[in-house]
Amino acid sequence: xxxxxxxxxxxxxxxxxxxxxxxxxxxxxxxxxxxxxxxxxxxxxxxxxxxxxxxxxxxxxxxxxxxxxxxxxxxxxxxxxxxxxxxxxxxxxxxxxxxxxxxxxxxxxxxxxxxxxxxxxxxxxxxxxxxxxxxxxxxxxxxxxxxxxxxxxxxxxxxxxxxxxxxxxxxxxxxxxxxxxxxxxxxxxxxxxxxxxxxxxxxxxxxxxxxxxxxxx
Numbered sequence: 001x002x003x004x005x006x007x008x009x010x011x012x013x014x015x016x017x018x019x020x021x022x023x024x025x026x027x028x029x030x031x032x033x034x035x036x037x038x039x040x041x042x043x044x045x046x047x048x049x050x051x052x053x054x055x056x057x058x059x060x061x062x063x064x065x066x067x068x069x070x071x072x073x074x075x076x077x078x079x080x081x082x083x084x085x086x087x088x089x090x091x092x093x094x095x096x097x098x099x100x101x102x103x104x105x106x107x108x109x110x111x112x113x114x115x116x117x118x119x120x121x122x123x124x125x126x127x128x129x130x131x132x133x134x135x136x137x138x139x140x141x142x143x144x145x146x147x148x149x150x151x152x153x154x155x156x157x158x159x160x161x162x163x164x165x166x167x168x169x170x171x172x173x174x175x176x177x178x179x180x181x182x183x184x185x186x187x188x189x190x191x192x193x194x195x196x197x198x199x200x201x202x203x204x205x206x207x208x209x210x211x212x213x214x215x216x217x
Contacts, residue, residue, distance in 0.1 A: 091179055094166045095186040101159035102193025105152045106200070112151035119144040133215035142212050149204035156197025163190035 123139035130136040166187040170177045179187075203209035
């Protein structure tokens with residue numbers, strides 16, 4: 001009987017298969033792990049976002065500086081005094097009335113005509129007792145002409161004073177108060193008409209212009 005035992009081949013026993021993670025399986029297959037791909041995609045997104053936001057951040061200081069310059073311009077405009085145009089109803093009415101009085105005075109008022117006619121009637125009554133021709137002319141025409149010039153001169157003076165008051169009124173109020181252009185234009189027209197009337201009728205009243213005619217011999 002053969003008592004020699006045949007030795008079993010010394011082969012390493014296969015270890016039981018251990019579970020592998022997906023990352024290890026991917027490494028074994030030679031592909032990139034899923035987590036690595038996600039990290040790479042996130043890094044690229046961050047780089048793109050930073051590149052996009054960089055110009056906006058760089059432009060932000062420029063926009064702020066522009067706003068500051070606009071604010072400074074606004075403050076400079078506030079420092080400059082601005083004229084306040086105020087057109088009151090009283091000033092407008094006064095300017096129109098002054099211009100009307102100046103125009104009526106130059107053309108002859110109804111009051112001056114009535115006064116002149118009354119004085120002519122009085123002169124006719126007084127001329128009966130006049131001894132000279134010059135006295136008769138003076139009684140019939142001289143006094144009536146003088147009264148006409150006096151009344152029209154007074155009206156011209158009123159127009160002139162009213163127009164000057166309209167123009168000078170803002171100077172006694174707020175420093176920035178200015179009348180509208182049309183009111184000042186009408187007031188200056190009234191000043192011109194009033195001054196012309198005062199000069200003209202003053203010369204007529206004192207016989208400097210159109211004196212009484214003299215009788216011959």
